[in-house]
Every structure is written in structure tokens, then in C-alpha cells.
Amino acid sequence: MSDKEFIKIKNVSKNFEDVVAVDNINVDIARGEFFSLLGPSGCGKTTLLRILAGFEYPSSGSVFIDNLDVTDITPNLRPTNMVFQNYAIFPHINVKRNIEFGLRKEKLSKDELDERVQNALKMVQLEGYEDRFSNQLSGGQRQRIALARALVKQPKVLLLDEPLGALDKKLREEMQLELRNLQRSVGITFIFVTHDQEEAMTMSDRVAVMNKGKILQISPPRDLYDNPKNLFVGDFIGQINFLDTQIVKIEGNIAKVLINKLGEHELVTNNNNLSQNESIVCAIRPETIIISKTNEKISDICIKGVIANTSFYGNMTYIYVKIEGLSKPIMVSTSDVHDGLSHNSDCYLNIHLKDIRIIQKN
Amino acid sequence: MYNKNNILFFYAIVYFAFLYLPVMLLPVFSFNDAIHMVFPLKGFTLKWYDQMIHSSRLHRALMNSVKVGVIASIFSTFIALLAAKAFTKYKVKLRQLSYGAILLPFVIPEIIIAVSLIVLWTGMGLQLGLVPVTISHILFCTPFCMLVLISRMEGFDRNLEEAAMDLGENAWGTFWRVTFPLALPAIVASLLLSFVISFDEFILAFFLSSQDQTLPLYMWGQLRFPKKLPHVLALGAVIIVATSIIVMLAYWLRNLGSPSDKKSNIGGI
Amino acid sequence: MIRFWQKIYAKNDNVKAYSLLLPALILVILAMASPMLLTVVTSFHTQVSMMEIDTTLTLDRYKDFFSKPVYTMLLVRSIKISFFVTLVTLITTYPLAYYIAFYVKKNKMLWIVLMTLPFWTSYLLRVFSWKVILGHKGVINSALMVSGMISEPLSFLIYSQTAVVLTLAHAWAAFAILPLYVSLDKIDKSLLEASYDLGNTKLETFWRVTFPLSLPGVIGAILIIFIPTVGDYVTPQLVGGTDGRMLSNMIQSLFGRANNFPLGAASAVLMLLSVSFVAVVVTYITRKVSLRMS
Numbered sequence: 001m002s003d004k005e006f007i008k009i010k011n012v013s014k015n016f017e018d019v020v021a022v023d024n025i026n027v028d029i030a031r032g033e034f035f036s037l038l039g040p041s042g043c044g045k046t047t048l049l050r051i052l053a054g055f056e057y058p059s060s061g062s063v064f065i066d067n068l069d070v071t072d073i074t075p076n077l078r079p080t081n082m083v084f085q086n087y088a089i090f091p092h093i094n095v096k097r098n099i100e101f102g103l104r105k106e107k108l109s110k111d112e113l114d115e116r117v118q119n120a121l122k123m124v125q126l127e128g129y130e131d132r133f134s135n136q137l138s139g140g141q142r143q144r145i146a147l148a149r150a151l152v153k154q155p156k157v158l159l160l161d162e163p164l165g166a167l168d169k170k171l172r173e174e175m176q177l178e179l180r181n182l183q184r185s186v187g188i189t190f191i192f193v194t195h196d197q198e199e200a201m202t203m204s205d206r207v208a209v210m211n212k213g214k215i216l217q218i219s220p221p222r223d224l225y226d227n228p229k230n231l232f233v234g235d236f237i238g239q240i241n242f243l244d245t246q247i248v249k250i251e252g253n254i255a256k257v258l259i260n261k262l263g264e265h266e267l268v269t270n271n272n273n274l275s276q277n278e279s280i281v282c283a284i285r286p287e288t289i290i291i292s293k294t295n296e297k298i299s300d301i302c303i304k305g306v307i308a309n310t311s312f313y314g315n316m317t318y319i320y321v322k323i324e325g326l327s328k329p330i331m332v333s334t335s336d337v338h339d340g341l342s343h344n345s346d347c348y349l350n351i352h353l354k355d356i357r358i359i360q361k362n
Numbered sequence: 363m364y365n366k367n368n369i370l371f372f373y374a375i376v377y378f379a380f381l382y383l384p385v386m387l388l389p390v391f392s393f394n395d396a397i398h399m400v401f402p403l404k405g406f407t408l409k410w411y412d413q414m415i416h417s418s419r420l421h422r423a424l425m426n427s428v429k430v431g432v433i434a435s436i437f438s439t440f441i442a443l444l445a446a447k448a449f450t451k452y453k454v455k456l457r458q459l460s461y462g463a464i465l466l467p468f469v470i471p472e473i474i475i476a477v478s479l480i481v482l483w484t485g486m487g488l489q490l491g492l493v494p495v496t497i498s499h500i501l502f503c504t505p506f507c508m509l510v511l512i513s514r515m516e517g518f519d520r521n522l523e524e525a526a527m528d529l530g531e532n533a534w535g536t537f538w539r540v541t542f543p544l545a546l547p548a549i550v551a552s553l554l555l556s557f558v559i560s561f562d563e564f565i566l567a568f569f570l571s572s573q574d575q576t577l578p579l580y581m582w583g584q585l586r587f588p589k590k591l592p593h594v595l596a597l598g599a600v601i602i603v604a605t606s607i608i609v610m611l612a613y614w615l616r617n618l619g620s621p622s623d624k625k626s627n628i629g630g631i
Numbered sequence: 632m633i634r635f636w637q638k639i640y641a642k643n644d645n646v647k648a649y650s651l652l653l654p655a656l657i658l659v660i661l662a663m664a665s666p667m668l669l670t671v672v673t674s675f676h677t678q679v680s681m682m683e684i685d686t687t688l689t690l691d692r693y694k695d696f697f698s699k700p701v702y703t704m705l706l707v708r709s710i711k712i713s714f715f716v717t718l719v720t721l722i723t724t725y726p727l728a729y730y731i732a733f734y735v736k737k738n739k740m741l742w743i744v745l746m747t748l749p750f751w752t753s754y755l756l757r758v759f760s761w762k763v764i765l766g767h768k769g770v771i772n773s774a775l776m777v778s779g780m781i782s783e784p785l786s787f788l789i790y791s792q793t794a795v796v797l798t799l800a801h802a803w804a805a806f807a808i809l810p811l812y813v814s815l816d817k818i819d820k821s822l823l824e825a826s827y828d829l830g831n832t833k834l835e836t837f838w839r840v841t842f843p844l845s846l847p848g849v850i851g852a853i854l855i856i857f858i859p860t861v862g863d864y865v866t867p868q869l870v871g872g873t874d875g876r877m878l879s880n881m882i883q884s885l886f887g888r889a890n891n892f893p894l895g896a897a898s899a900v901l902m903l904l905s906v907s908f909v910a911v912v913v914t915y916i917t918r919k920v921s922l923r924m925s
Contacts, residue, residue, distance in 0.1 A: 053528060054527075055524055055527075055528075074527070074532070075524070075527045075528050076527045076528070076529075076530045076531055076532055076535075077530075080528075081528055081529065082524075082525070082528045084521045084524070084525060085521075086519070086521060088519060088521035088522050088524070088525035090522060090525070090526075090540060091522075091544070092543050092544055101526070101529050101539075102528075102529030102530045102531075104530070105530050149529070150528075150529075153529065153530070367734055370726060370729070370730040370734060371730065371734070373726050373727070373730070374726075374727050374730050374731075377723065377724075377726075377727050377804075378745070378746075380801070381746070381749050381801070381804055381805075382749055383764070384749075384757050384760035384761055384764060384801065385749045385752055385757065385760070387760050387763065387764065387770070388756055388760055391763075398768070399763040399769075400768045400769070400773060401770060401773050401774070440654075441654045441655050441658060442655065444651040444652070444653075444654055444655065445651065445652050445654075445655040447651050448647075448648045448649070448651035448652045449652075451648070452644050452645070452647060452648035453644070460652055460656065463656065463659055464652075464655045464656070464659055466659065466663065467659065467662075467663050469854070469855075469858055469859075470663075470858070470859075470903070470906075471858060471859050471861055471862025471863070471879070471902065471903075471906065472859065472862060472864075473862040473863075473864055473879045473882060473883070473899070473902075474667070474670075474862060474899050474902065474903050475663060475666075475667075477670060477882060477886060477895060477896070477899045478663070478666035478667045478669065478670040478899070479662070479666050480886060481666060481669050481670045481673050481892065481896060482665065482666035482669050485669060485673075497662055498662065500658065500662070501658060501659070501662040501663055504655060504658060508655070558751055562751075562752075562753050562754060562755075564754065564755055564865060565864055565865070568864075569883075569886070578753065578755050581753070581755055581756070582755060585759060585869075594756075598752075598753060598756040601752065601753055601756070602752045602753070602756075605751050605752055605753075606748055606751065606752070609748065609751045610744070610748075613744055
């Protein structure tokens, strides 16, 4: 039991003057998990991370790490270490002294210190950089030194505050893989804060989506993508189509719904909180919609539309289809090459019922 | 564009001459073999410097100024360092008020501070002397030190202290291993500049001391006697050179690590 | 018990901040605020004899001040002189600040350092130098006489209000240039280019764009110069003579030879009030001006 609740955040809230930054959060994080906090800026993810680190004191609630109540413990005594967004490498000492910085208390011999530093540098692939200073390092190198400096202390939990934000795209993608592999090899629990949903999805075991101080959903990446529980999560992760829908009747786990312009259909759902005549939203991911020039009904729903716009992304093409009566065009994504589908041409969309998700409005 | 450039440049040179002329006069006449400071010059001599070196009263005054200067600069830098830390690190409630209050001694006419301190000090039945002078200097220098330190600390990365704490250091360890080394150049600059301010300060010393003179008081006393004037000029010339060196050192230190920061110019007063 | 306070300290940013500010605030309260308060109280007392002060509260000292014309005259003169010093300093320093901000490309800092260096030398000696320069046998007069331009030394140069204004304008130059330079340097050069592009001449651009944008610096310089100058002692004492005597010289004698602490206190209070009044007015105007600009 304690492994699944290695980190326990219990009813934690944080207020700054009249702003509620973190609103009654309850989360359990498992030992050795790569856990991400994902959300737009201002959602409270960094505040929550800093509460875990001890830099912010919660207005209410408590934090437990490995069965120990750390709420009142100052940052320097917690079993956590942090990698800061701007790396915070000490400019007045060299790389070696930076990495050793936190080991002073452990009273190691000179040889032991050197060995630990070397191992840490090896771990982040920066051997030979001991004598350099912060201003002689690139952004990516500083980031890795920050990582080494935190990991050399062998913390129980590593907290990362948008560490890849300042790196360019290619470097970022490389680092994402490296971080993931590193985490797997050292086995430490990682808590990663980011606003980039692709990043969170790539690296994490589970992702918590936050908005306005609240956690909206915690799921593994695949699950988060396939089964968003509310509008914000659905919209935040990947691309999505929302259609206004009305519930006609509920029988067990089958809901009979009337989807705007798409007719009446029966959907399977696990949601027990639906009520008759409730106004809800149906969500459909763009890649699940099949687009073709012909009127061939190969799925449960087939409708006709006009192509309003296309966007080419290399491996993917996004096609925006205007359906008569719907105010927003439907977004379809496909990796196939479609000849004959050009601006203003007619087309047909095929949608499987199993790809439709019910999301309640609130 | 060109015309104005030349006019302004010419003006700048003239203005610089105006600024430096009085300052230059002193060393010139300090080598002049005559009692009165009039042209034409009479001849080169070092006897005024000799007279200066052998004046025991001057030595005592010099020692007093150094004592007061050292104590005042250390205390004001320390107090200002704490205050600068508070203002740059935290969003302080009533910030404007506290900030203004601490800057006040710098802005109010010195004579009012001098007069008030006399009233307080004699009102408490205490003797005037170097102690109230030192206290008044600490009061006077602290706002200045705070400006110098704030201008340097404003660029300070707050995360560095948090990183130190995160890595296991308590408040004292963080200060000693991170904050202090990074602030050191600014701290030394503050010490040097406040020493110079205290060393040169006249009004507060004039009102608040009695028997023991600081160097400016000594000079003031000597100015009345024409015969004594030249050796005061020699003293002045030495002070000018020494002060310039100290100030240039302080400027260099203050800019160490923080290149062309415009705000730091204000602190450079 | 200690842990309780430690918790409050750790939780509260304001507590942390104010504990750092405490020494500075205590210093200001003990060494400045209370003495000044005491001075105000003293201004309501009466000096009975050399050692005795009658502490019954009275407004008589203020009556004394305003009844003898010389006191009011000194106060007014002090304000007048400060006004002229501020004006002269601003006018002479502004072009230099402008030059360094707009025309100097390399080593701006060096120029600033050279500008401010004279200021660090002994104020006393600088004033004394001016006494020498402006004196009857001084540099200016002897040069003019030797060249035959005048037959007698110019008397208005020394022991006059002119001497005081000139000397102080020199002394404050370094103080003035810094805020002026900073606010001029901050001006976005593209604003000037936009102005030319819209058809304004150099002069028009200066009056309509540059100068208004430099006002914060001008205001700063005004306050820095004006307030301390009202209370200056050394310059009027050395080069002012009778014509250039200022209120602070009077105050000094009231605390010295004339031995009338309460009257001296009242004079100081009045000086402070007038200075504060001017500061408030200037600040008020500043706010209005900057509101209009933003």
C-alpha cells in the first residue's frame, strides 16, 4: 500500500492574498513513478511542485513522503531535490564544486567525493567538464549539470520545474528520451511540471492535468488521450472535435443520444451520472474520422461536407470540413494522401460510434 | 547631425574643465612656494608636504576620521545589506513607505539631522564627541549603501538561494556559501564608498563633536590661518588622489559581473 | 516555544522581510525620527539662561522668527538661492547628459565616472578652491586684470549670492547628471526616428519628444539638488559673506554662540516645512505629468 502512496498530497491548498493558486488537491504518487503535472501557465502546477519541495507553505493540508509528514519540514531537510527552470547553476564556482555542493553535510572523503562527481557527470554524459564555469556552458549542458547536481544526492523524489522549456525543439526531444531512460535506470520518483502536453505524454507513467488550481484528471497518457473526462482535458490534449448533444434516454450502460446534425445514436458509456434530457458534449478525435470522396458508408455515421481548409504537417494533414448546420468545421486528420480532396470540394465523413466519447459539461 | 555633435562635444570639454579646475588648483598650489594662493606661481617646493607629515594634530584628526570611517562603513554596509536583501527578495508590505523612510536621511538637509541629534544627545545629558558623530555617519551612509547594494542585487537570481536550500543548506549556510560570495564585490564597493563619504563629511561632525576633531574639522580650523593654508592644500591634494583611487576601485568592483547596468549608475553616486 | 516562532517565521514572507529591515528601521527611528520629534518639541520651549530651558509649551519662538525680519529674509533667501542653484545646475548639466546619452557610443560608463569623480573629493576643499578662484586676488580677477580687461577686481564674484550659486552649481553637477543621464539613456531611439519620419525638425523633436520623456530624470535631479541646498552651511559660510548668508548659518549660531536652542529648533522646523512643501508640490506635479504621458 505504501508504495502506491509513496507521495501523498492531502487536501493541499495555497492562497496568495486573494488568489487561490492551489485548490484542495489530493494526489497519491507511486514509488518510482514518472509523474507529470500538466497545465497552462497559471494553473498552479509550479506552486504545487514548490509546496512539495518546501519553498511554499500550504495554506492548508499536508504532504507525506514515504510515510513521513514533511509539511513542516524545511526544504533543506526534505528527501526531495529540485531541478529549476533556469537551472540555477552557481556562477561563482565550477561544475565540480556545483555538483559537490549538496554533499558537504555527508562528510565524505575527497576520493569518495570525486567518485560521486564523476559518476554523476557520466550519468549526464558530461565527463571532463569539471573545471568549467556556468558561463562556459550551453543551456542544454547547464540543464544536465543541474540534473547531475540533484541526482548525486540520491533523493527519494526528483522535482523538475519545466526544465526543458528553454531548449530548442530537437534538443528538447533528445532530452525527453534521455530523462525517461535516466529515470528508469535510477528508479527515483520523478515529478515533472510542464505546459507542453506532448512532452508530458511522451515521458510519463501518469499525467495530472491541472487548471485554475484544481486537478481535472489523472491518467496514464493513452488513457488521458482516449478518454478525457471533461472538456478542458479533451481540448488541452491533442486535437478534438466537440459536438453539442442531448441525452434522450438512458438504459443501463447504453445512452441514446441526439448528436447535433449527426442524428440519434446509441453509445456505450461507463458514466453513471448522466440524466435524461441532459445537455452534454460528444468528443471525437480527428484521426478516428475517415474522410473520402465517395458516399460509401463504412461505419455507423456517414455525413456529407465541404472542405473548408487543409493544413499540411509533413506526416499528417489536417482537413477542416464544413458540415451544413454546424457552426464550427469538423477537424479530420489523416496520414494518407488524398487526391481529389481540395478546397471547396465535396467529401464524406465516416465516424465509428466506438470512437465517440461522452463528456459532461460543467 | 554633425553640427550638434561638435557643439555639444565642445561644450562637454568646456564643462569638464569647469568641473575639474577647482580640483586641480589644489595640487598645483600645494607645490607652490608661497603662502597665498595667487598667480603667478613662485617656485616648486615640498615643504608644505613636509609640514603636513609632521603635524601631530593632523595625525590625530586623521586617525579619528579613519576610526569613524571604518566603523561607520562597516555598520552602514551591514544594515544596508539586510535591507537590500529584504527589498529585492520579498514583496514587502508597505514597501514604498519603508523604502522611503530608510532613504530619508539622505534626502533631508544635513543641518536638520545635525541639529536634531544635538538636541537629543544633549537632552539625554550625554557628551558630544566622536560617538554621536559615528552614529550620525551610520545614519547618513546607510541609505547610500542600500542603493548601491540594491542596484547590484536586483539582477540576483533568486533561484540560486533556493537551489542551495534544496541541496541541504540551512539559512546560514545558504548565506555564507551563495549569497555572500556573490554579493561580495558590491559589499566591498559599498564599504569603500561609505568610508569615503564618512571621511569627507563635515556638517554632522562639526555639530556633534567637541574636542576630538575629524580631518574635515581640522581643515576647517586651519583655513582661518593664512600661514597654515598651504599644508592644508597639501593634505587636500593627498586626499584627492587617495579618494580617486578608492572610488575607481569601488566602481570597478561594483561592475564586476554585472555589465553596463543602467540602474547601477544611480547607485554610483 | 521557539519552534512556534520558527514556524511563523518560515510561513510568513512579510515577517522574514521585516526582520531584515528591522535594523535599518530602528536606526532611522532612533537616530532620525525621534531626534526630529524632539526638535519639534524643543521649538515650543524657551531658553531662559545659558543652561536653563523653560519647557512650558509656547508658540513664542515662531512669533520671534516671524517678528524679526532677518529670519524670514534668510529663509526666503535660502529658498531663492536653492532655486537658482537648481536651475543653473540643470541648465548646465542637461546638455552634457544629453551628449553622453545620445552621442557617445563607446565607454559611456567612463564618461560618467569622470563626471562624478570630482564629487568624491573633499567638499570643503572644493568650496575653498572657489573662494580662491573668485577672490579679489583670485584666478579670475588676476587673469582679467593682467590682460587689461578690468582695472579693479570684480566685487560681485565673492562674498555674494552669486558666489554661492556658482559654487553650489559646481558641487551638485555630478549629482544632477546621473538621474538626467539615466532617463535620457532610457528613451527608445526609435521614438526619435518616428518623430523625424513624421516631419519634425531636430529642435521640435527635442521639445515634443525627448524633453518630456526625460522629465522623470529632471524631477529627480530637482529634488536631489533643491532639498539639501536649502540647508547648506559650508558654502555660504566660506564664500557667501553677508549678502550670501543663509538660514543654516543662522541656525548654527543659535546652537552655538547665540545659544538659543528653542529658536534654533524652530528655525530648523520651518526650514524642514518649507522644504517638504516644495518636495510635495514637485512630486504632485510629477505625478500629473507622468499620468498625462502614460
